[in-house]
Amino acid sequence: MTQTPFHRLEDFLRLPRLGGLRLSPDGTRLVTAVATPDPEGTRFVSALWEIDPNGERPARRLTRGTAGERAPAFTPDGDLLFTAARPDPEDKAGDEEPPPALWLLPREGGEARLAGRRPGALSGTSVAARSGTVLVSAMTLPGAGTAEEDERLRAARREKKITAILHSGYPVRFWDHDLGPDHPRLLVAAPSGEARLDWRDLTPAPGSALTETSAEISPDGHTVVTGWRVAEPNGGGRASVVALDVPADDADPVRRVLLDDPGYEFFRARISPDSTTVAALRERRTTPTSPPRTDLVLVPLAGGAVRELTAPWDRWPADLCWTPDSAALIVTADQDGRAPVFRVDAGDGTITRLTADDAAYAEPCVSPDGRWVYALRVAVDAPAEPVRLDAHAADQRPTPLPGPAERPALPGTLTEVRTEAADGTPLRAWLVLPDGEEPAPLLLWIHGGPLTSWNSWHWRWNPWLMAARGYAVLLPDPALSTGYGEEFIARGWGAWGGPPYTDLMALTDAAIALPEVDGERTAAMGGSFGGYMANWIAGHTDRFDAIVTHASLWALDQFGRTTDSANYWLTEMTEAMAEANSPHRHADRISTPMLVIHGDRDYRVPIGEALRLWWDLQERQADPATQPHRFLYFPDENHWVLSPGHAALWYETVLAFLAHHVLGKELEVPEALR
Incomplete structure (x- = not known):
C-alpha cells in the first residue's frame, strides 16, 4: 500500500494550510498566509509567503515570526503590511504578550519594522x-478617548486582575x-x-x-x-x-x-x-x-x-472583488457541490461562469490590466492552492501557480452519488473510496451549517484520513444545503427532522447499493448542525453501527436561548418548530452506541447541549458498567477543536470508537486518555 500523509496523523497535521491571497498594486507579487504547527506541536502558526503571478519562480517565505503573521495588505509603493504580536524592539519595558500590531516589510526586503500599534489588538x-x-x-475600551487613556484603563484591570x-x-x-x-x-x-x-x-x-x-x-x-x-x-x-x-x-x-x-x-x-x-x-x-x-x-x-444586480440568479454570491475598470465584479457562489468563479457585469448583470472544474474558489483578485483573476482553488480532493484564470474566458480550467506546498497524494479516489428524494428532487453527494478491491465500510458524514455544502477541502473533518484506514466516506448535500437553489433550501426550512433526514437516508441507500461499499458496516457522523442530524438519526433508526456527534444540538428549547446568536436562531426556531424537531424528545428510542464530543468554549452550540445529551443517554442505561456510549470533553477547546494535539486526539478517539463498533475490534482508548 502506498503511504500518504493521511496514514499517520502526525504527517497530516504537518501539511501546510494556505489562507488568504493579496496582489500587489503592480500585479507582480501575490502573498498568502501559510499555517503549520509550531516546533512544540501545540498550536498552528502562520507565516507569509510570496507567489509569482506569472508562475515562473518558486514560492518563497517572507516572514518567520514565532507568533506568526497574518492579514497582508500592500501599500501603493509595494511595501507589505501585516499584523503580528511581535515585541516592539524599541520598547525597553519589553511587553511579554504584546497585542497584534501593524508591521511593514519593505518591498526591497530586509527586516520588518513596527508601523503602528495601539494598546488593544489591530486587525x-x-x-x-x-x-x-x-x-x-x-x-x-469604551471609556478611553486616546491610546494613553486606553492603556491606563487596561493597566488598572490587569493590576487588579479584573476580567468582568x-x-x-x-x-x-x-x-x-x-x-x-x-x-x-x-x-x-x-x-x-x-x-x-x-x-x-x-x-x-x-x-x-x-x-x-x-x-x-x-x-x-x-x-x-x-x-x-x-x-x-x-x-x-x-x-x-x-x-x-x-x-x-x-x-x-x-x-x-x-x-x-x-x-x-x-x-x-x-x-x-x-x-x-x-x-x-x-x-x-x-x-x-x-x-x-x-x-x-x-x-x-x-x-x-x-x-x-443578481435578482434573477438562483445562487448566493460569496467572495467578491471589482475588476480594475469598475465594469464588472468577480464573485464565487456555491453550485452543485462546487463553488465556481463568476463574472458579473455591473451594467446589465450578465453572469459568466469562468471555471468548469470540480472545485471551490476563494479570495479572488484581479490583475491591474484586468486580464487575469488569481484565486485559491480548493476541492474535496485538494487543499487550497494558488491558480490563475483568464478574466474573460468561460468554463475554463485554471492554471496552477507554484505555491508553498505540493498537493498531497491521496489514499483513494473521489466520485459522485446521485439519486432522487421521495418528492422527486434530485440529490447528490461526494463519495470518497479507499484504495483496495474489497467493499469498504461506510461512514456517513453530515455537514454543519446547515446553509453550506460539502464542496471543498476540510482540515478538521478530513475524509482522506478515514480512507487511509479503509473506510468509504459519503459527503451528502441534503435539503438546506446551498448551491441547489432557493427551493432546495426551503424544503428543509423549519423542518430539520423532515427532508434533511430523508435526503440523507436516500443518499445512504444509493451509496450502499454500490459494489465498492459494504452496507453491513456503517456509521453516521456530524458536527454542529451535522451533529444535530446525527442525534436525530440516533432517535429514528438503528441502521448504523455507531454514531459520532460533535458540538451538536440536542434540546432545541434550550439551544435557541443559550447560543451566542439567539436573535437569529429563534426567528426560525419557534416553539412549535423546536417541539417538532428536537432530538431530545426521541431519547428513549436510541439504541446505537454514541460518541459525544464537545468543547467547553463553544459558544455557538453551548456545552449544555452535550451535558444534557450525555445525561439523557446515561439515565437510560440499565448497567453503567456495560453502557456503550462515550463522552470526549475538551475543557479549553471551542466549536472546532483547533490545537494540533487535540485535533490528533479527536481523530484517535473517533477511529478507536469506529473500529470497535463498526469493525468489531477491541476498544483501544488513546494513551493520552487512559
Whole structure:
C-alpha cells in the first residue's frame, strides 16, 4: 500500500494550510498566509509567503515570526503590511504578550519594522490604492478617548486582575470568544515614511456597532465604507453599511447610511476602483416559514438608490472583488457541490461562469490590466492552492501557480452519488473510496451549517484520513444545503427532522447499493448542525453501527436561548418548530452506541447541549458498567477543536470508537486518555 500523509496523523497535521491571497498594486507579487504547527506541536502558526503571478519562480517565505503573521495588505509603493504580536524592539519595558500590531516589510526586503500599534489588538487592514492612507480596526475600551487613556484603563484591570464585563446589549459572545470589555473602532493614518503611523479615530463612540464587521477605504482615502450594526428592540440587531467621509482637518467624520433595510442584512461592501459605487451582499432576513436569500446589490458611494444586480440568479454570491475598470465584479457562489468563479457585469448583470472544474474558489483578485483573476482553488480532493484564470474566458480550467506546498497524494479516489428524494428532487453527494478491491465500510458524514455544502477541502473533518484506514466516506448535500437553489433550501426550512433526514437516508441507500461499499458496516457522523442530524438519526433508526456527534444540538428549547446568536436562531426556531424537531424528545428510542464530543468554549452550540445529551443517554442505561456510549470533553477547546494535539486526539478517539463498533475490534482508548 502506498503511504500518504493521511496514514499517520502526525504527517497530516504537518501539511501546510494556505489562507488568504493579496496582489500587489503592480500585479507582480501575490502573498498568502501559510499555517503549520509550531516546533512544540501545540498550536498552528502562520507565516507569509510570496507567489509569482506569472508562475515562473518558486514560492518563497517572507516572514518567520514565532507568533506568526497574518492579514497582508500592500501599500501603493509595494511595501507589505501585516499584523503580528511581535515585541516592539524599541520598547525597553519589553511587553511579554504584546497585542497584534501593524508591521511593514519593505518591498526591497530586509527586516520588518513596527508601523503602528495601539494598546488593544489591530486587525482588518485596508490601504487606499492611490493615497496610501491606512485603515485599521483597533480594540479600545469604551471609556478611553486616546491610546494613553486606553492603556491606563487596561493597566488598572490587569493590576487588579479584573476580567468582568458589564453588558448593556446583545450579543455578549461570538462563536468562541467573549465580546467586550473593549469594542472595535476604525482608525486611519496617512503614509509616514519611516515614522510610525499617527492614528486618527474615525469612530470615537461606536458602542458595539462595529462588532464583527469589516471595513474598506476608497482609493483616494477620502471615504471609509464599513458594516454597522443597528440595535433592534428584540435584543438583536441588523447589519447595515455606512460611509464615513474623512475630513481633511480635525473635524469629526460625517457618517452616511448607504444600505439599511429592516428586511435585510448587508455585508462585505466593496468600493469600485473609480470610487463611484459600492457593491455589497444583501441577505433577506428569515421568518419561521421563509429562508434567507443572498443577492449582489450596488449603491452609489455618494448615496442613492439601491440596484439589484443578481435578482434573477438562483445562487448566493460569496467572495467578491471589482475588476480594475469598475465594469464588472468577480464573485464565487456555491453550485452543485462546487463553488465556481463568476463574472458579473455591473451594467446589465450578465453572469459568466469562468471555471468548469470540480472545485471551490476563494479570495479572488484581479490583475491591474484586468486580464487575469488569481484565486485559491480548493476541492474535496485538494487543499487550497494558488491558480490563475483568464478574466474573460468561460468554463475554463485554471492554471496552477507554484505555491508553498505540493498537493498531497491521496489514499483513494473521489466520485459522485446521485439519486432522487421521495418528492422527486434530485440529490447528490461526494463519495470518497479507499484504495483496495474489497467493499469498504461506510461512514456517513453530515455537514454543519446547515446553509453550506460539502464542496471543498476540510482540515478538521478530513475524509482522506478515514480512507487511509479503509473506510468509504459519503459527503451528502441534503435539503438546506446551498448551491441547489432557493427551493432546495426551503424544503428543509423549519423542518430539520423532515427532508434533511430523508435526503440523507436516500443518499445512504444509493451509496450502499454500490459494489465498492459494504452496507453491513456503517456509521453516521456530524458536527454542529451535522451533529444535530446525527442525534436525530440516533432517535429514528438503528441502521448504523455507531454514531459520532460533535458540538451538536440536542434540546432545541434550550439551544435557541443559550447560543451566542439567539436573535437569529429563534426567528426560525419557534416553539412549535423546536417541539417538532428536537432530538431530545426521541431519547428513549436510541439504541446505537454514541460518541459525544464537545468543547467547553463553544459558544455557538453551548456545552449544555452535550451535558444534557450525555445525561439523557446515561439515565437510560440499565448497567453503567456495560453502557456503550462515550463522552470526549475538551475543557479549553471551542466549536472546532483547533490545537494540533487535540485535533490528533479527536481523530484517535473517533477511529478507536469506529473500529470497535463498526469493525468489531477491541476498544483501544488513546494513551493520552487512559
